[in-house]
Amino acid sequence: MNRRILLVDDDAAILRELEGHLASKRDEWDVVTAESGEEALDKLEGHTTDLILSDTRMPEMDGPMLLDRVSEVSPSTIRFLMASVRDADMAIRLGSAAHRFLVKPLGANDLTSTINAALELHEMLDSESLREVVTTIRSLVSPPSIYSELVDAVRQPTFNMDDVGRIVMKDPAIASRVLQIVNSSFFSLSRDITNINEAVGLVGLQMIKSLILSVHIFTTFSEAMQVVVGVWDHSMRTACIAKTIMKMERASSVDVDTAFTAGLLHDVGKLIFATELGDRYLKVFERARMDGQPLHVVERRVMQASHSDVGAYMFGMWGLPDSLLEAVAFHHEPRRVGTTWISPLIAVHIADYLDHSELGDESALAEQANLDLQQLETCGIDSERLEQYKEACRQALSEQAAQ
Numbered sequence: 001m002n003r004r005i006l007l008v009d010d011d012a013a014i015l016r017e018l019e020g021h022l023a024s025k026r027d028e029w030d031v032v033t034a035e036s037g038e039e040a041l042d043k044l045e046g047h048t049t050d051l052i053l054s055d056t057r058m059p060e061m062d063g064p065m066l067l068d069r070v071s072e073v074s075p076s077t078i079r080f081l082m083a084s085v086r087d088a089d090m091a092i093r094l095g096s097a098a099h100r101f102l103v104k105p106l107g108a109n110d111l112t113s114t115i116n117a118a119l120e121l122h123e124m125l126d127s128e129s130l131r132e133v134v135t136t137i138r139s140l141v142s143p144p145s146i147y148s149e150l151v152d153a154v155r156q157p158t159f160n161m162d163d164v165g166r167i168v169m170k171d172p173a174i175a176s177r178v179l180q181i182v183n184s185s186f187f188s189l190s191r192d193i194t195n196i197n198e199a200v201g202l203v204g205l206q207m208i209k210s211l212i213l214s215v216h217i218f219t220t221f222s223e224a225m226q227v228v229v230g231v232w233d234h235s236m237r238t239a240c241i242a243k244t245i246m247k248m249e250r251a252s253s254v255d256v257d258t259a260f261t262a263g264l265l266h267d268v269g270k271l272i273f274a275t276e277l278g279d280r281y282l283k284v285f286e287r288a289r290m291d292g293q294p295l296h297v298v299e300r301r302v303m304q305a306s307h308s309d310v311g312a313y314m315f316g317m318w319g320l321p322d323s324l325l326e327a328v329a330f331h332h333e334p335r336r337v338g339t340t341w342i343s344p345l346i347a348v349h350i351a352d353y354l355d356h357s358e359l360g361d362e363s364a365l366a367e368q369a370n371l372d373l374q375q376l377e378t379c380g381i382d383s384e385r386l387e388q389y390k391e392a393c394r395q396a397l398s399e400q401a402a403q
């Protein structure tokens with residue numbers, strides 16, 4: 001059955017252009033357009049719409065308002081919000097119902113592949129088989145309450161950056177751990193940071209939010225970390241490598257931060273499995289090693305789901321952005337979403353491979369990871385570029401180790 005995509009913009013010329021961008025998928029996607037929020041809501045009625053892409057600034061009902069409504073009347077519709085560079089901050093602040101933000105102008109290839117990736121991701125997360133596995137897992141946890149409080153606070157018109165410190169300090173354990181990481185060699189800041197507001201000023205709100213999530217996860221699953229030895233170091237290194245690659249590609253700061261966060265969180269599913277199965281999970285590692293197969297392949301065989309599947313599923317329940325879910329879900333198999341650009345997913349895929357193959361320590365080397373060279377080629381990464389990444393990342397990691 002064809003997918004239904006709804007494009008919303010008050011500018012008819014932009015709508016026509018976007019429609020043209022998606023022309024290559026004419027056989028698979030039915031593209032419908034609307035020139036206002038009201039019209040969009042009318043068009044949602046009575047049809048299953050897979051994805052809505054709305055402009056931010058529109059008269060009467062703006063994009064964030066529209067997507068809020070869509071999340072109520074058609075919760076399974078994937079919600080994209082697009083904004084001009086000028087409005088991007090506002091869109092991110094107000095559009096909490098959006099799964100993803102896109103900055104205009106949008107190129108045909110990038111737009112098609114981004115929509116394709118989202119459809120693929122949501123199909124995977126909604127699949128009956130994954131849901132069946134996940135319902136048997138008791139170890140899924142909720143996000144920390146200060147995270148949800150932050151997300152809410154940012155949406156308030158009276159929001160002030162000083163609010164961040166006030167909220168985060170409600171959980172002193174998380175706050176002090178976040179400060180510890182900000183002061184660690186991973187951020188190479190020139191001076192000591194002693195409070196959260198200062199940290200926000202230096203590394204950004206997005207990064208503080210990511211660190212809150214990571215700290216919460218790695219403390220909640222501390223017992224599992226005794227089973228999956230080295231997972232914190234592997235995660236930090238993967239984050240650092242992914243960030244270095246994105247920076248080399250001059251990616252936007254949002255994408256650099258997403259790659260870093262996804263690197264930190266990409267293997268959370270291992271901690272979920274280890275909590276669930278205890279030492280028995282090590283047998284799965286053992287099996288993978290003996291069969292010379294990647295871990296996720298053996299996990300699917302034994303547990304009917306991989307650590308990337310269950311990790312992405314849990315983060316999906318937390319309402320984390322699609323770009324992050326995508327990088328977690330497909331870090332072993334980027335081909336499944338057919339990306340054509342160097343996205344956070346591609347950076348994490350390469351970073352995970354590099355840490356498991358050449359740049360990591362012994363515990364990282366114990367796991368086999370494969371690099372999808374053909375996919376990299378599609379994104380314009382050749383062997384020479386890969387060597388350059390390797391060199392730069394080796395340097396970045398050793399600088400950190402030296403500090």
Ligand SMILES: [Fe+2]
Nearest residue numbers: 266267308331
């Ligand atoms: Fe993994």
Ligand SMILES: [Fe+2]
Nearest residue numbers: 234266267352
């Ligand atoms: Fe990994």
